[in-house]
Amino acid sequence: MTTAIYPGSFDPITNGHVSILRGGLVAFDRLVVAVLQNPKKSPLFTVDERIEMLKEAVGNDPRVEIDTFEGLLVDYAKRKNARVVLRGLRAVADFEYELQLANMNRHLNEEVETVFIMAKDAYFYVSSNLVKEAAKLGGDVSKLVPPGVNERLLKKLGTPT
Numbered sequence: 001m002t003t004a005i006y007p008g009s010f011d012p013i014t015n016g017h018v019s020i021l022r023g024g025l026v027a028f029d030r031l032v033v034a035v036l037q038n039p040k041k042s043p044l045f046t047v048d049e050r051i052e053m054l055k056e057a058v059g060n061d062p063r064v065e066i067d068t069f070e071g072l073l074v075d076y077a078k079r080k081n082a083r084v085v086l087r088g089l090r091a092v093a094d095f096e097y098e099l100q101l102a103n104m105n106r107h108l109n110e111e112v113e114t115v116f117i118m119a120k121d122a123y124f125y126v127s128s129n130l131v132k133e134a135a136k137l138g139g140d141v142s143k144l145v146p147p148g149v150n151e152r153l154l155k156k157l158g159t160p161t
């Protein structure tokens with residue numbers, strides 16, 4: 001039974017994340033979606049809100065656990081008895097950062113392997129940051145995020161429909 005940790009900020013979850021998650025469930029038996037609690041970042045959504053949105057997007061799938069973590073990812077993976085970290089790759093721009101992250105994680109614990117899954121092409125350029133920016137300026141992002149997320153974006157950002 002292989003468990004993979006799928007870590008991220010998920011502020012908020014996008015359809016790109018959902019496509020990685022679905023891919024992860026094809027490749028692995030169990031996924032732990034781990035939301036980073038990072039006091040340095042100033043997220044739009046609280047950790048609790050992000051977890052709620054993830055739960056809505058995942059539904060009732062017993063193969064998926066949704067959790068939070070702080071500190072080093074490799075230490076969290078160890079606590080969870082997981083040796084695989086799942087990350088999504090979108091456009092080329094992700095590559096450099098993901099390479100750094102995977103190499104640092106390998107340096108910190110060489111027993112933890114990072115595995116990449118490509119996002120579905122329709123979401124290749126979708127990021128949480130761009131979705132927030134577009135929504136803030138009144139753009140329609142309903143096709144880029146799960147329905148519950150779109151509602152929350154509209155509520156939080158007070159965007160006229």
Ligand code: PNS
Nearest residue numbers: 007008009010036071072073074104105
């Ligand atoms: O969705 P993101 O913001 O790209 O996710 C980044 C994340 C959470 C995977 C990364 O920042 C992380 O793992 N943070 C925890 C601290 C850590 O272990 N950093 C990597 C080695 S310094």
